[in-house]
Amino acid sequence: MDGANLPENLRGALRSIEDQFTVDTAKLKQISQRFEEELREGLEKDGQNIAMNITWVIGFPSGYEEGQYLTVDLGGTNLRTCMVTLHGRNGETEVDQEFTRLPDDIKTGTAEKLWSLVADAIGDFITKRNIRVSADKPIPLGFTFSYPAMQQRIDHGVLTTWTKGFEIKGVEGQDVVAQLEDAIAKRTVALINDTTGAMIASAYNDPKTIIGAIFGTGCNAAYMENLDSIPKLKTDLPHHTPIAINCEYGAFDNAHRVLPRTKYDKAIDQQSPKPGEQSFEKMSAGLYLGEIYRQIMSDFYDRGLVFVGRDVSELKKPYSLDTAFLSCLENDSPEERNTRFQSVLGFKPTEEEMKLSQRLAELIAVRGARLCTCGIAAICRMKGIKSGHVAADGSVANKHPTFKARWAGALGEVLDWPKDRESDPIVLTSAEDGSGVGAAVIAAMTMKRRNDSQVLGQKK
Template identity: 65%
Template sequence: MNVTWVLGLPSGHEIGEFVTVDLGGTNLRVCLVRLKGQPEEIDVKQHACRLPPTIKTGDARALWNFLTDSLEEFLKAHQLTANRKDRLPLGFCFSYPASQEYIDHGKLKTWTKGFDIDGVEGGDAAAQLRNALELVALVNDTTGAMVASAYKDPKTIIGAIFGTGCNAAYVENVGSISKLQTNLPPDTPMVINCEYGAFDNAHCVLPRTKYDLIIDKESPRPGEQSFEKMSAGLYLGEIFRLIILDLHDKGLLFPGQDLTDLNEPYKLDTGLLSDLEDDPLDACCARLKECLGIHVTLSETKMACFLASVIANRGARLCSCGIAAICRMKNITSGHVAADGTVANKHPKFKERWAKALGEILRWDKDRREDPIIITSAEDGSGVGAAVVSAMTLYRIHQGSTDGVQER
């Protein structure tokens, strides 16, 4: 549960021109965001590139060089630094658990999403960018999703990520944050980054299968991010692969077929599970043949589709638990959960299963006409969200409020 120094949600009237950088689990994205004080009039120009696999397991210098080089190319391509006397304000979307003493500071606690880069943990992940531009805010992707969505939708109560990782953010009163030492009034709202992908790292609560144990053991960080490894998109395809291999080894699935290619970890991605639940049976059969490189019968295809359904259903129901916990704690009974991520927005049955589980936990009326809490597609948290937080921060500074802001 990390404080963010994002004090409240936006008014929808924030203005300004901002550069944002998003270091996600798969891609690096650089944006130019122009806020015009009207939620319907946001101008975004962006460039995205896939992170090279070597970056994810390299060292800090390689990571920051790649990031700053990409940023410099974007600035030159859009002529953003030519003939400027001021420095462009920058918002950095850093989708990893970081403790923040200030809003433009973030000390990485541990890498997640399969990253394992030397020389970053324990250090200020924002320092390099602060030297390049006027870094205004470091924002987690969940915080960004919540703020960007609230900019347009005042019914937003929670920001959530159901994609490569799993996490959520909500608004808490400063007076309820016992570990925070501040002179802010106790009723001051502050966004909290839950980081509940790390729930039950002590392995005392969640019932893990043997496949969960294998994934944890063979991950870059065994014993960490337990909840995430059971529910997030990065791992669902890997769970499917392990089950397929196990059933094949026992002669129960694809007997006599050569599945050597399937021994490669993370060979199958979560997109395959979506296809197996969304496509007609003959199309699923063809998809399996393509992915596995073997002959597949219709009965085997039905089994694979069933497995995909079981795995994705467990993931969706687990994801609902984190949201339900926040709603119970804050006594939230209605509103919108702004969800970002490929699992939330691309899996054909995620939202339906998520809502069903949430209703069971919160004991909604079974005869209800509509759900009191619904999942919505988050606005651009990494781009617009980071820009809006930067605008809110600059406004606070201009008003003389320096709580959570480093001296400039």
């Protein structure tokens, strides 16, 4: 919809937002070009804007990995504990799982409280399911840690910085695997980022997988890079060895060179726990899309344009609106929109205010989807990737009804695909369970590599 039927004062305000939030093809290409430059900088040396963290996941899975693996996933909202049974690519993977909600005080608490909660959850899971664990036969554990970490090996990871609103004391700069192992028996085999897990879990069943991506609370991607293209890594492995890179590109353009930031984006950044960090994520990820709408409407209210005479106390609460709310405004029926609006904000909007809200939700979602193509386009251009599947996980990718179509259209613009193409050469697919199945597959790959190494050592 457009704002043609709105009063003049709202039309003018909406036109200004449209101008600020429209990202055309030329701008997408400029952003993607800068993205590629920052990706290369991250491969060349540590401490760059985009970290390009080396995961020590060597190559894609064969598809023949089998066995039982315990996995634990520390996400932004829940802790998930799983027992995953792999039967190979042609078999059906079994996942028995349990969720533990992360209390708000954990997110700003101490390392001791965090790891105690994780260890208790693992212990409860093992006890409830009568899983037998012994020193002779420990259960391999895959740990999915969805935050930026520098790894010197697969069972090691130093947290660089908390993201997603976390600010737990005593963890940044520390090896999270060691901290977890201090809280539980020493059985951790592999530390996995959720993005890498999504790529490996998807490749386990779909050999056409080229990239794993997260479009949810955060925004990130992982892909496979050859060692000879990673100048910062010194290792005895053969130069052509493929190794998974966790980009951590939510920090793209922290210097603010190309991203079209509005005053609302700047306000979100300044009011966040870490101002000046994760610039790209704060414009494109699910954690922030509802907050962008709230910032705009709160500004309009302060200017006397909307909700005059209404109690807007809920609107004034930071992060009171989520991406699901925006999706409802844009895509649901009029009855559903009004019901959701009233239940969340406490009052019913006028017809004009709802039309305005619909258009704002659309503008925010379209900009987010279009920006999300830039990192993937940069990886494809840098690696010369012409076709394949981008396995995407996250609530925005899988629950917002128009995200995939908008993302695909923008990717075609950046990569100059023919407009009359019958199909897209690079397709966004729904990722397999990266934090559960992906962690298990990586644990299986790691165990095989260790066993093969031991056998080779014995032969020598």
